[in-house]
Amino acid sequence: MAANTGAEPSNAPATRGRPRASSKAMLEEAASELFLENGYARTTIEQITQRAGVSRNTFFNYFSAKSDLLWIELDASLTALTDALVATPPETPPLDAVERALLVTARGFSAQRAPLVLTQYEVMGIDGELKAAGLARALAHADAIELFLSTRLAGPDAALTARAVALAVVGAAAAAVGRWAADGPDREPLEAYLARVVHPVVAGYGSDAPTPARRDPAIG
Missing domain, CATH: 1.10.10.60 (Homeodomain-like)
Incomplete structure (x- = not known):
């Protein structure tokens, strides 16, 4: 027993x-x-x-x-941006859609805690190679925007405009993120920083962006 x-x-x-x-x-x-x-x-x-x-x-x-652990927030923001662009109703003007998608993505970041890779990179010893990896990930956001615009713009310069807008707004967003991270725990929400710099870029392209012609339903 x-x-x-x-x-x-x-x-x-x-x-x-x-x-x-x-x-x-x-x-x-x-x-x-x-x-x-x-x-x-x-x-x-x-x-x-x-x-x-x-x-x-x-x-x-x-x-x-x-190294993936350094860029968790950046990778998550790419997914959020892509999802926001895909969810855009077809009647939304393309450049408005890009601006809104970026602002929606920004809401996923806490105002109280910026990613450590942005605020503590010196302490962590982030070197040039790792920064380059971060840049490649940031450029993936531009690729997502360019792909979206390529399906919404028309005309002989549509592809050029799509790439130019994508790089311009991502550059503006990167500047906003850098300023936001540097402003410390009393910072405003990231969305506010993005709104101030992305909107002028989008507005600057505004009337010049070649959009698909709308078909008159009366003509068929």
Whole structure:
């Protein structure tokens, strides 16, 4: 017979580690802490997973490389921007749609906490190579805007206009984000910064943007 240990039997299923739903957030938090404590270069994936209490395999379920953890907010904003553009009603003027989509995307950022990669890059030791990776991600936003405009503009210069507008508004947005991050915890919402610089750019192209001709329903 087995010895009676006196412990009450439990019907609850055994659990191991952290709930999967929290693993990504725990990795993000652990990485932020370690990047600030040790610097980016001296922080390893093993250290991140140990502090987060998850396995190395779990890390790679969410991220392809350590550098992905620097650009979480930027990657999320690309998804938000693309979704906002796709959701634009067809009757919305194309440049208005771009402006609105950027403002909607900006609402996803907390006014109280800017991404650490923007405010603590010196502490974390972010070098030129990593900054270039961030630039490539920012340019992906321009690509998304250009793709959207290419389906909404018409005329011989439509492709050129789509690219020019995309680069101009992303450049303006980048300047706004930089100023917003530098203004500290008492900053206004990012949306306010973007509105001040993106609108003049969009308005400047406004009447010159070649839009598809509207078909008169009476003509058929």
